[in-house]
Amino acid sequence: MVLTKTHYLLFLNMPRTSVMPAQAGKLGSRGVQFHWTTSDPTVLEGLHNSVVQTLRGGVALSELRGIADFGLKLMSLGPGLPFIPEDAPLPTTLKQIGPYVKRVI
Incomplete structure (x- = not known):
């Protein structure tokens, strides 16, 4: 599951994309969260789509976590x-996505 949000606690601007396992039983597994340097909606949509395409292209969540680390x-x-x-x-x-990564959690 990939979610991209721009705000935190309704008023803090914190653009980020979270990647989590789709199966509820695996939510304890490590996902990854990218924080972005931009809050431009068009760029964020492109970043979200790049993450989704990366996963569809065969990169597993655990591999994405390793790359992020x-x-x-x-x-x-x-x-x-x-x-x-x-x-x-x-x-x-x-x-x-590289040029837009501010930090990774």
Whole structure:
């Protein structure tokens, strides 16, 4: 299940996309939440669609979580490092979200 929201507690602007297991029995599994640098509705729709297409393209939720963890480590090494390097062997749909990732939970 993929959800994209722009507000938190009705008034805080916090654009994010959450990815969770669809089966209720697996909700204890680790999902992933991307926080975005933009709140533009058109861009957020594109980011949401990129995440959905990545999952439809065969990337499992556990793999997405691993990629997110790796990207988070890269970002923590320095402000100039990208979330996903352009030469990474990952789907294009996933690379498209890289420039907009603010943080990952």
